[in-house]
Amino acid sequence: MNYANMIEEKNLKKTFIIATLCSTLIGTFTSSMGLWDRINEKRKQKKIDYKQDDQIKELKEKVEKAEQRFNQQQNQFNNRQEDLGNNFHMSGAMIQRQYDEGYGRLGRRFAMGDTLTENQLQAQVISLQQAVITVLQDALYNDRQLSRADLSKLIAASNQARDGSLDALRQHQQRLALEAPPPRSLPSTSSSSTRSSSSLSADGLFCRYAIDLQTLPNKPLAADFAPGGRCRCPACGVRIDATADDFWKIGKRTPVLISENRLQKQVFENREFVLGQRFVIKCHTPDGQYACVLCNQFKDVDALCRSVESLVKHVGNFHSAEELSMDPDLRENRAVERRVSLPLPPPPMGSVTREKQVKEVVYR
Numbered sequence: 080m081n082y083a084n085m086i087e088e089k090n091l092k093k094t095f096i097i098a099t100l101c102s103t104l105i106g107t108f109t110s111s112m113g114l115w116d117r118i119n120e121k122r123k124q125k126k127i128d129y130k131q132d133d134q135i136k137e138l139k140e141k142v143e144k145a146e147q148r149f150n151q152q153q154n155q156f157n158n159r160q161e162d163l164g165n166n167f168h169m170s171g172a173m174i175q176r177q178y179d180e181g182y183g184r185l186g187r188r189f190a191m192g193d194t195l196t197e198n199q200l201q202a203q204v205i206s207l208q209q210a211v212i213t214v215l216q217d218a219l220y221n222d223r224q225l226s227r228a229d230l231s232k233l234i235a236a237s238n239q240a241r242d243g244s245l246d247a248l249r250q251h252q253q254r255l256a257l258e259a260p261p262p263r264s265l266p267s268t269s270s271s272s273t274r275s276s277s278s279l280s281a282d283g284l285f286c287r288y289a290i291d292l293q294t295l296p297n298k299p300l301a302a303d304f305a306p307g308g309r310c311r312c313p314a315c316g317v318r319i320d321a322t323a324d325d326f327w328k329i330g331k332r333t334p335v336l337i338s339e340n341r342l343q344k345q346v347f348e349n350r351e352f353v354l355g356q357r358f359v360i361k362c363h364t365p366d367g368q369y370a371c372v373l374c375n376q377f378k379d380v381d382a383l384c385r386s387v388e389s390l391v392k393h394v395g396n397f398h399s400a401e402e403l404s405m406d407p408d409l410r411e412n413r414a415v416e417r418r419v420s421l422p423l424p425p426p427p428m429g430s431v432t433r434e435k436q437v438k439e440v441v442y443r
């Protein structure tokens with residue numbers, strides 16, 4: 080068995096704790112097999128000597144019967160000893176297999192492990208080494224044969240270490256599988272989309288220039304986006320459907336409870352955010368679509384929109400006022416009266432208006 084490649088470099092041992100511990104466990108089973116083989120060789124030698132002595136006494140019937148009985152017991156004993164060697168071998172192989180399965184499915188994260196798995200495997204290593212190695216070494220160095228009690232103890236310890244380690248590895252694998260974030264998918268908000276949006280990775284979603292604008296909030300827009308410009312992206316060349324004059328207003332109406340004259344009262348809080356050209360450019364993809372930067376930041380799943388209008392509608396409908404307020408390119412209009420007393424019609428989740436003229440303010 081070659082377990083050396085399990086850990087390629089010494090410095091990896093600190094990081095890949097589970098790989099290291101599995102390697103130690105398998106190594107312990109292998110050493111146990113080696114010690115057992117050496118004891119077995121001595122035992123066979125003694126048995127031959129004993130048989131030679133017996134030949135001298137073969138005329139004595141009682142002794143013969145005793146010998147037969149002894150041989151029967153000895154055969155059972157031999158079977159148990161072979162069981163033990165087999166047990167060590169199988170236990171090591173089973174742990175290797177379980178480790179390989181976990182690593183195959185979960186990769187480096189499985190090999191690195193967590194504190195719980197580390198402690199569980201460490202405990203198995205310690206108890207196996209204590210039970211197995213101590214008994215075998217004691218027998219070997221004191222030149223004594225293993226007693227039945229020794230064998231039973233060893234088989235029990237080997238089984239316990241094997242089962243405990245397999246359980247720990249399986250549980251570790253289950254925990255990691257549950258922890259794993261769901262793969263990011265990109266549902267298009269446009270039902271007419273025929274593109275397979277899931278083929279886009281989260282990392283390769285935005286255009287390079289869009290990412291520049293996301294990470295550098297003070298970066299001025301390229302000249303092409305100035306009033307009268309062609310609105311083409313300097314990186315990917317895609318035309319962005321938002322001019323310097325375009326902006327959209329997103330109204331958010333949220334019911335809030337306030338205390339008035341010691342009584343709780345529900346009022347609606349109105350907030351208004353202005354979405355302009357920069358936000359749209361920040362969302363664009365190299366294939367001319369728009370991925371919501373808020374979803375990218377706050378949600379597990381990205382939203383990909385085919386037009387600027389659907390992007391704006393999405394931002395207004397799917398994101399809370401808190402989320403909107405966190406984007407530097409969604410300016411909040413402070414002039415709006417924040418609180419409106421009841422009664423009001425049922426509040427929409429959000430409302431959106433597009434304005435070509437900045438001075439004109441319409442609220443819906």
Ligand SMILES: [Zn+2]
Pocket residue numbers: 286287288289312313314315316317363364365
């Ligand atoms: Zn671009």
Ligand SMILES: [Zn+2]
Pocket residue numbers: 371372373374375382393394397398
């Ligand atoms: Zn979104």
